[in-house]
Amino acid sequence: MSRLRLAAVPLAGIVVSALFGCPATASASKTGAVHRGGQSRTLPDGTPAAPPPRARRTATMTLTIPSIGIRNLRVVAYAGTTDDWPGTRIQDRGLTATPFGPHGGVGPGEIGNFLVTGHRTADGGPFHAVPSLKAGARVLVSTGGVTYVYAITGTRRTDFRSARSLAAQRAAVPGRPGEKPAQAMLTLSTCATPEDAAAGDTWHDDKGNPRHRIDKIGVLVGWSRSGSTARPHPLAAGEVPVRHRST
Numbered sequence: 001m002s003r004l005r006l007a008a009v010p011l012a013g014i015v016v017s018a019l020f021g022c023p024a025t026a027s028a029s030k031t032g033a034v035h036r037g038g039q040s041r042t043l044p045d046g047t048p049a050a051p052p053p054r055a056r057r058t059a060t061m062t063l064t065i066p067s068i069g070i071r072n073l074r075v076v077a078y079a080g081t082t083d084d085w086p087g088t089r090i091q092d093r094g095l096t097a098t099p100f101g102p103h104g105g106v107g108p109g110e111i112g113n114f115l116v117t118g119h120r121t122a123d124g125g126p127f128h129a130v131p132s133l134k135a136g137a138r139v140l141v142s143t144g145g146v147t148y149v150y151a152i153t154g155t156r157r158t159d160f161r162s163a164r165s166l167a168a169q170r171a172a173v174p175g176r177p178g179e180k181p182a183q184a185m186l187t188l189s190t191c192a193t194p195e196d197a198a199a200g201d202t203w204h205d206d207k208g209n210p211r212h213r214i215d216k217i218g219v220l221v222g223w224s225r226s227g228s229t230a231r232p233h234p235l236a237a238g239e240v241p242v243r244h245r246s247t
Contacts, residue, residue: 169187
């Protein structure tokens with residue numbers, strides 16, 4: 001059984017990469033690797049630091065959440081924003097959707113907000129149990145031969161009738177529009193249809209979305225080769241995973 005590794009570099013090097021779109025300049029060490037010239041480096045034992053940047057938009061992505069029985073659920077990337085028409089059509093196929101681009105999020109393992117949306121009550125309801133996730137629950141996202149491990153840290157509520165609330169959901173730091181991200185984060189979002197119905201709120205938008213969504217927030221705690229069963233190690237203080245430039 002292979003041990004899970006963390007790709008980590010000093011925070012200062014990551015901030016330069018995140019803000020200016022240029023590769024980090026720190027040298028590779030025994031505990032991590034850096035990205036240079038669009039190439040992916042590996043750790044001394046051959047473990048990949050991260051998949052090549054373009055793999056996040058072209059390779060298959062799957063989602064596994066052991067605590068609620070989700071296994072290898074497909075995640076489809078698209079250009080757009082959360083719960084727009086392209087994203088809704090993906091969810092209507094019983095899949096989950098992740099937006100990217102100017103109004104979307106980042107890819108798995110990247111610094112910023114990795115947004116994933118899925119239906120709760122319709123089309124198979126793949127996210128029916130997501131609202132029950134507790135703090136500390138693990139969420140595994142696999143793509144390009146690498147599995148990124150996130151831990152749930154909290155819950156947010158999004159109001160579809162509030163531009164401010166939607167901006168907070170889609171922010172690079174969930175709930176904090178305008179703040180520059182310093183770590184890789186996750187938002188799992190699904191509808192609050194049962195809760196809205198119980199409260200007598202029958203509003204829906206033109207895509208059938210109810211007024212409110214329940215968002216589970218997580219942070220990246222580690223990564224491994226896909227298929228590894230090793231437990232993630234916590235990130236060291238002041239360190240974040242290696243960030244590859246977005247595509």
